[in-house]
Amino acid sequence: MDIKKETIASLHDKLVNKDVTAEELANDAINKINANEKKLNTFITVNDKAPEAAKKIDEDGIKGPLSGIPIAFKDNIVTNGIKTTAASKILYNFMPVYSATVLERLEAAGAVDIGKTNLDEFAMGSSTETSYFDTTVNPWDLSRVPGGSSGGSAAAVAAGEVVAALGTDTGGSIRQPAAxxxxxxxxxxxxxxxRWGVIAFASSLDQVGVLSKRVEDSATVLSAMAGHDEHDSTSSEKPVPDYRANLSKDMSGVRIAVPKEFWHEGTHPEVLENVNKALDAYKKMGATVDEVSLPSLKHAVEVYYVLASSEASSNLQRYDGVRYGFRAKDVKNIKDLFVKSRSEGFGDEVKRRIMLGTFALSAGAYDAYFKKAAEVRTLFINEMNDVLKDHDLIMGPSTTTPAFKIGEKVDDPLAMYMNDILTIPANLAGLPAASVPAGLADGLPVGLQIIGRPFDEQSVFNAAYALQEENKFYEKIPTALKGED
Incomplete structure (x- = not known):
């Protein structure tokens, strides 16, 4: 079965009509993953027990839309009895004794956990090159990165290994690899x-989301896993709509804001061309498009990396070689154990962010860096909310360029950090945001970013669905995979 041409709804119909079984779908997914691993490296751990779980679903009968559907999980989402590493040496052998809420809810809906996808170590990166388990590659061009940090999930979906995968997004880690x-x-x-059961990077920014070929598939998955959780005090009690049932292509009267600051210097001309085509398409659908300004955007990268690194410094202090994970050998005392375990267990990028965050939180730097960054974040939130008072959505490019070459930026942290300049704003403001394919630049995909009002994911889904049905990008096959299946 060519999953690249299927949707959750089409697979559900096949399962209900007994054209295929859930067990067959699980085995098919595992076979595809195993066949692709040497080429793509999308997974860290494949769940060998998935066919057994799928067989039980067949015996109990196919019920809801996700029943029997294989879904991949980014490997910073803990899974009971399945290794969870966050792509780090320090957790290379960690076996959780409970599952994240998102996994529990999707399994309750009948979804099958097919395995754990590769990512940048502790979700810190924009290319999946910082993984302890080697780099995932882009199925459109095997010499290029898949983006990050959810690069494994994105590449697995693009390659047709799974119809949907979960990722996490702290500063663009779903939208950039999607693009x-x-x-x-x-x-x-x-x-x-x-966020219960999600290995923390930056607690005020992290959020779990979905990647899929089709908008409607992400809508189905998000409805199933969203909602209040007593384990997570930051989770909202607002009711969760049925996003799939409420999908609409009607853009008439929708007001779109395009911040002039999103037209960043150095953006690839074909990225701009495709985004402008998308905006013109929305105008033809009846939407209005206005240029606006977000003056504080110029500070977004600096604010993000001070705040995110500070939170990372706090969250990652629990990895000390004592209770679980990697433990250094030949240590002399407890201090030596801490220092050697962390020095040998963490990669360079994680160390860099821990040191940056620890400095920003130190007594001599707290007011000048962390406090100031938090104040600018508040200014930025207010600016975005002001724009959204008069507009339904904010749009612009998801990234400034298409996927770059493996090794091109990994040794230049500042160049790598600038990849997030367009996606960071939505995380700082806590707003829903998505990337939907808008076309090709140099033969590689580029995305349109859509940002909505708080808890108005439906408008984001609808706008993305309208463009998807206009350009039908989902019909395109990744260049490196043409001729397969």
């Missing part, structure tokens, strides 16, 4: 989805 891989990816409003 690079020519698929749809959504980060919901902060608090819409529980």
């Amino acid at each position: 690079f891989n020519g698929i749809f990816g959504i980060k919901p409003t902060y608090g819409r989805v529980s």
Whole structure:
């Protein structure tokens, strides 16, 4: 079965009509993953027990839309009895004793956990090159990165290994790889989805979201896993709509804001051309498009990396070699154990962010860096909310360029950090945001970013669905995979 041409709805119909079984779908997914691993490296751990779980679903009968559907999970989402590493040496052998809320809810809906996808170590990166388990590659061009940090999930969907995958987004880690891989990816409003059981990077920014070829598939998955969770005090009690049932292509009267600051210097001309085509398409559908300004955007990268690194410094202090994970050998005392375990267990990028965050939180720097960054974040939130008072959506490019070459930026942290300049704003403001394919630049996918009002994921889904049905990008096959299946 060519999953690249299927949707959750079409697979559900096949399961209900007994054209295929859930067990067959699980085995098919595992076979595809195993066949692609040497080429793409999308997974860290494949769940060998998935066919057994799928067989039980067959015996109990296919019920809801996700029943029997294989779904991949980014490997910073803990899974009971399945290794969870966050792509780090320090957790290379960690076996959780409970599952994240998002996994529990999707399994309750009948979804099958097919395995754990590769990512940048502790979700810190924009290319999946910082993984302890080697780099994932882009199925559109095997010499290029898939983006990050959810690069494994994005590449797995683009390659047709799974119809949908979960990722996490702290500063663009769903939307950027979605754009690079020519698929749809959504980060919901902060608090819409529980973070219980998600290995923390930056707690005020992290959010679980979905990647899929088709908008409607992400809508189905998000509805199933969103909602209040008593384990997560930051999760919202707002009711969760049925996003799939409420999908609409009607853009008449929708007011779109395009911040002039999103037209960043150095943006690839074909990225701009494709985004402008998308905006013109919305105008033809009856939407209005206005240029606006977000003056504080110029500070977004600096604010993000001070705040995110500070939170990372706090969150990652629990990895000390004592209770779980990697433990250094030949240590002399407890201090030596801490220092050697962390020095040998963390990669360079994680160390860099821990040191940056620890400095920003230190007594001599707290007021000058962390406090100031938090104040600018508040200014930025106010600016975005002011724009959204008069507009339904904010749009612009998801990234400044298509996917870059493996090794091109990994040794230049500042160049790598600038990849997030367009996606960071939605995380700082806690707003729902998505990337939907808008076309090709140099033969590689580029995305349109859509940002909505708080808890208005439906408008984001609808706008993405309208463009998807206009350009039908989902019909395109990744260049490196043509001729397969």
